Amino acid sequence: MNSPVQSGRTDAPEARVSLRSLLVRPEFTAIAGTIAVFAFFAIFTGDAGFLSMAMTRNYLEVAATIGIIAAPITLLLVAGEFDLSVGATVAAGEIVMSYLIVYAGWPVAPAFLATVIVAIGIGALNGYLVVKTKLPSFIITLATLFIIRGAVQGILRMLNGNSVIDGVRSAAGEDPLVWLFSGMVGPFSVSLIWWIVITGLAAWVLESTVFGNRIFATGGNQAAAVRTGIQVDRLKIMLYIAVAASAVLVAAINIFTINQGNANSAVGREFEVVTAAVIGGALLTGGYGSPIGTFFGALLFGMVDQGFFFTPLPDVWFLTFLGFMLLIAVVINNYTRNAALKPRGSSQ
């Protein structure tokens, strides 16, 4: 990491700037890490099946269900906030949508629409609590995580004495909209398309729109954002809503793929999406992050998650491995960000 930056200093100014700006891009670590992990599994476990189409489909599917939520989470992190309630929101979405389809007999479209409205409510509540109390969003959304998860389990227990709703696919019957959530595009599941589209959308919003500029400002220096007239409260609430909406999209994908709505679904997903975003270059302190980097963070997560079972190590070591990856990524990202902010004194 060190030598190219330093040797670059002696080059022409233009070349120096471009080389530096490449290295300090937030997505640099995630892309390099993804290539390294892919190479590792391809070389050591390729023969065992890591390179097979079935395996590729598997890790892309795992990555997609993380990446779909991690993209808007990245925008929220850049704005300086955090959402721990996404896993519980996935479960809430699964139960609401399965209930409407299986028990109430609704078609897929209105059931999904109603679920999205529930998500907007959850997101707005999270956002409103965070901006009104001005307490750390970590604590606020930890509370809503427990509230939502517990409510979903409790309500379902009262409804059917169980923690799952089965038979979603058969209840939906021939509804053509099912394809939107669990269809196949060539050899891959449609969730891959959602993941790519949502990542592209998040990247476009952050990098190329006025709203994106204000997301950066809100997380980079909230006082300055307020001074320049940016409505930071409204912006944060909108991002919480986007995050919750992405969580119920994953819920819809899950219930048609697994044929079941589960009140215990997506436990721990909140940490997986943050892991993807942080490997992808996002800073928990706000102001910095990249949906493209997060895309590769999620891809890396999926590869490690699935590829690990081909290694000779027992799969219980997966978390340890993941923890080291995360640690290495944040150390590198911290270094590159500091390099990006280092004053270059010549022009004083």
Next chain:
Amino acid sequence: MTAQPYLEAVGVSKYYDNFAALQDVTIRVRPGEVVCLLGDNGAGKSTLIQLLSGVIRPDKGVIRVNGEEQHFSSPNDALDKGIATVFQDLAVVPIMPVYRNFFLGREPSTGWGPFRRFDKRHAIRAAREELRGMGVKVDDVRRPIGTLSGGQRQSVAVARAVHFGAKVLILDEPTSALGVKQSDMVLEHVARARDSGIGVILITHNVQHAYLIADTFTVLFLGRQLGTFSKSDLTELQLMKLMAGKLEDTPVATAFQS
């Protein structure tokens, strides 16, 4: 000095509980004039600029812009009337590029409907030209603003306020954290802004900087106004003594007090 003041605060007071942070203070700034607001810590300088910039409202007295009484509801409201304040924290985001900071909160956009986007090309070009026009040397506006020197950052903030049509520029201690060379650079930008017809209120406790650039001095001491003096009536030494609250052997500037 015959022009009508663009911004004036007349007889303003501000109380916090029973404590008078500011009592019966009057300050005026005309187009193309630099007014220096001086005072030691706790003199009420910050309170006064918060009143002038719309952060807080006076308990007594009036604020007028172009002769019309105003009740600013927010800093943005004041900004709309041409009163731009560059606070000490500069309202910049260190990690964001210079051009994104330059247009923060007032981003130019292009495109149609849902595809409306931040016009980066225009923002980069406009920021570059505006800074060059003001004589601010920044070799790449796509760099994070945090990589610039303190003086450069201060200069960018001044250029931004001027670009967005400031008629009065309020600068809160722009040179307090800077070295000699950097301070000179910032004062030079203040002079340029003045020459283009902008009225400047410069807050400082550096008497040398004040004496170098100001036409008029308003001195505050413990929330009260010791007076407003024209540069010709006052030596640098007298100004220094005034700041410390020593009124003896200084001219009593009754002509300027209202």
